[in-house]
Amino acid sequence: MNQTPHTNKDNVGIVSPQTLHFSQPLQLACGQVLAAHDIVFETYGELNADKSNAILICHALSGHHHAAGYHSSEDKKPGWWDSCIGPGKPIDTSAFFILSINNIGGCNGSTGPTSINPETGKIWGPDFPPLRCRDWVESQKLMMEHFGISQWAAIIGGSLGGMQAMRWALEYPDSLRHCVVIASAMKLSAQNIAFNEIARTAITRDPDFHGGRYLEHNTLPRQGLGLARMIGHVTYLSEDGMMEKFGRELKAGNFVRGRHDGVEFQVESYLHYQGENFSSGFDANTYLLMTKALDYFDLAREYQDDPIAAFSNAKCQFMVMSFTSDWRFAPSRSREIVDALVAAGKEVSYAEIEASHGHDAFLIPIPRYMDVFQGYMQRVSDELKNLSQPSAIPGDRHAL
Amino acid sequence: MRFDLTLIQPWINPSSRVLDLGCGDGTLLKTLKQEKQVFGVGLEIDADNISKALRNGVNVIEHDLNTGLSNFQDRSFDMVVMTLALQTLRYPHLVIDEMLRVGRECIVTFPNFGHWRNRWHLSSKGRMPVSKFLPYNWYDTPNIHFCTVRDFEKLCEEKQIKICNRLVVSGDHPLNPIARTMPNLFGVTAIYHISR
Numbered sequence: 001m002n003q004t005p006h007t008n009k010d011n012v013g014i015v016s017p018q019t020l021h022f023s024q025p026l027q028l029a030c031g032q033v034l035a036a037h038d039i040v041f042e043t044y045g046e047l048n049a050d051k052s053n054a055i056l057i058c059h060a061l062s063g064h065h066h067a068a069g070y071h072s073s074e075d076k077k078p079g080w081w082d083s084c085i086g087p088g089k090p091i092d093t094s095a096f097f098i099l100s101i102n103n104i105g106g107c108n109g110s111t112g113p114t115s116i117n118p119e120t121g122k123i124w125g126p127d128f129p130p131l132r133c134r135d136w137v138e139s140q141k142l143m144m145e146h147f148g149i150s151q152w153a154a155i156i157g158g159s160l161g162g163m164q165a166m167r168w169a170l171e172y173p174d175s176l177r178h179c180v181v182i183a184s185a186m187k188l189s190a191q192n193i194a195f196n197e198i199a200r201t202a203i204t205r206d207p208d209f210h211g212g213r214y215l216e217h218n219t220l221p222r223q224g225l226g227l228a229r230m231i232g233h234v235t236y237l238s239e240d241g242m243m244e245k246f247g248r249e250l251k252a253g254n255f256v257r258g259r260h261d262g263v264e265f266q267v268e269s270y271l272h273y274q275g276e277n278f279s280s281g282f283d284a285n286t287y288l289l290m291t292k293a294l295d296y297f298d299l300a301r302e303y304q305d306d307p308i309a310a311f312s313n314a315k316c317q318f319m320v321m322s323f324t325s326d327w328r329f330a331p332s333r334s335r336e337i338v339d340a341l342v343a344a345g346k347e348v349s350y351a352e353i354e355a356s357h358g359h360d361a362f363l364i365p366i367p368r369y370m371d372v373f374q375g376y377m378q379r380v381s382d383e384l385k386n387l388s389q390p391s392a393i394p395g396d397r398h399a400l
Numbered sequence: 401m402r403f404d405l406t407l408i409q410p411w412i413n414p415s416s417r418v419l420d421l422g423c424g425d426g427t428l429l430k431t432l433k434q435e436k437q438v439f440g441v442g443l444e445i446d447a448d449n450i451s452k453a454l455r456n457g458v459n460v461i462e463h464d465l466n467t468g469l470s471n472f473q474d475r476s477f478d479m480v481v482m483t484l485a486l487q488t489l490r491y492p493h494l495v496i497d498e499m500l501r502v503g504r505e506c507i508v509t510f511p512n513f514g515h516w517r518n519r520w521h522l523s524s525k526g527r528m529p530v531s532k533f534l535p536y537n538w539y540d541t542p543n544i545h546f547c548t549v550r551d552f553e554k555l556c557e558e559k560q561i562k563i564c565n566r567l568v569v570s571g572d573h574p575l576n577p578i579a580r581t582m583p584n585l586f587g588v589t590a591i592y593h594i595s596r
Contacts, residue, residue, distance in 0.1 A: 335471065338471075339471045339472070342441060342476070343473050343476060347439075347459050349454055349458075349459050349461060350460075350461040350463075351450055352462045368447055371451050372450065372454060375451045375452075375454035375455045376454050378454075379454065379455070379457050
């Protein structure tokens with residue numbers, strides 16, 4: 001039998017998601033309370049005896065708990081961040097215990113708009129409470145307590161995940177030693193919010209949306225959600241990257257004179273496929289909720305809009321990475337994070353990776369990205385060996 | 401460790417904040433962190449050096465010095481160091497101004513183009529010097545702004561920059577007492593500790 005990717009030495013192999021039920025109420029930033037909730041999660045690697053090697057992965061807009069490995073031997077695609085998580089990879093499962101969860105509000109098993117509202121016995125749908133990044137941090141904190149972890153070796157996230165990692169550093173500065181922020185920003189630009197609003201409008205104007213109560217009508221706003229994904233997808237790529245990947249190649253038809261065959265460019269076919277694929281597997285209300293959380297995030301809002309004041313609360317070390325062709329979370333947004341951290345007297349490193357893949361680059365094993373990521377994570381794992389006092393947090397003594 | 405990096409360490413105070421422009425693989429900052437508990441940040445543009453610095457446990461920020469230091473606040477570091485990078489900059493004089501804005505004090509080291517060997521090479525062969533220390537051809541060199549000890553001191557005078565300390569060395573050892581009287585002729589590497 002051929003060796004399948006599921007048994008290669010460089011991935012975590014077959015993994016199974018688990019579910020935890022939290023019966024304590026979760027106070028949300030919007031003022032509402034989630035009486036109880038479920039979290040679906042996966043773990044990779046082994047938690048060490050003093051529980052000092054734990055890493056939390058925060059997912060982005062359409063991400064979920066399945067970050068690495070395969071669910072079965074028939075599984076064609078590995079988890080969404082398999083490029084970075086596994087033995088010998090930057091987030092090395094032979095050194096770290098990695099926790100990857102599906103955030104509340106999601107649609108992959110954790111409590112969200114498709115769950116039953118215990119008060120009404122009906123599906124939450126559009127009535128699910130609006131969430132902010134800090135709500136995810138609070139629910140992730142409950143997971144941390146469940147595992148008896150007193151301090152994360154690192155919290156790592158790309159895009160919206162990077163926002164959660166930064167929020168952790170401000171809300172619970174003693175709870176993490178390293179914060180790795182990839183292709184993220186301290187807040188979205190107006191253009192970024194605009195793209196999200198176009199995507200949301202595509203969904204809410206779908207006749208099958210029914211004010212968000214599509215499940216009660218036994219239907220799905222597939223057209224709208226598919227269109228939203230197509231728009232999103234274009235913005236996550238770059239012009240050069242799309243030209244490299246698709247060029248002007250035709251999927252069907254031709255331009256022979258005297259004939260008219262229906263012409264379809266490869267890029268059209270690809271976008272339609274992505275849209276249709278997404279619209280059958282993702283919940284529209286979750287998409288609305290996640291994009292709004294992304295829009296609402298503003299790291300320094302509670303700190304008089306001063307990011308230096310905000311980061312002054314942090315005690316961990318930071319690694320920030322960006323990608324040259326990413327125009328939704330441009331390198332300049334990452335550089336703002338870095339400059340504020342330097343001004344706040346924090347330990348920070350930064351790399352701007354040359355890549356043509358746009359925002360999606362953070363998911364792709366670009367050699368320099370992997371090298372930089374691995375180099376930094378090596379530091380995180382080296383530190384584990386010197387961790388005799390759990391309260392020793394590097395960086396603290398340097399605060400201005 | 402490179403000789404100029406060894407020599408500048410006594411000028412850096414324990415537990416101070418150091419910004420190293422063109423930090424290379426982070427050797428200086430790593431040593432300062434271990435021996436003087438210095439809080440260091442390095443700026444570097446070369447990908448290999450950035451990876452090495454990360455593995456050396458040094459804070460390193462990918463940054464092109466030719467874009468200036470406007471990202472950094474006034475007086476946010478005790479010492480700003482730039483070793484053997486001055487001659488590679490598009491506007492060295494502006495970067496020195498910026499260094500003195502960001503740091504209370506600065507250390508600058510550079511290859512002295514006034515060294516007798518360069519003068520001899522140019523006068524006898526009539527061609528730009530190529531040597532062990534300056535191994536590039538004129539048309540393909542990162543070193544676009546060579547200066548001499550005298551040039552640098554003239555610039556400091558014009559800009560009213562205070563020279564706190566000066567060391568001029570011959571590559572990997574100090575100059576003998578006679579050569580020390582003629583640093584612009586015998587110095588291979590010039591090392592300046594400056595402030596406003």
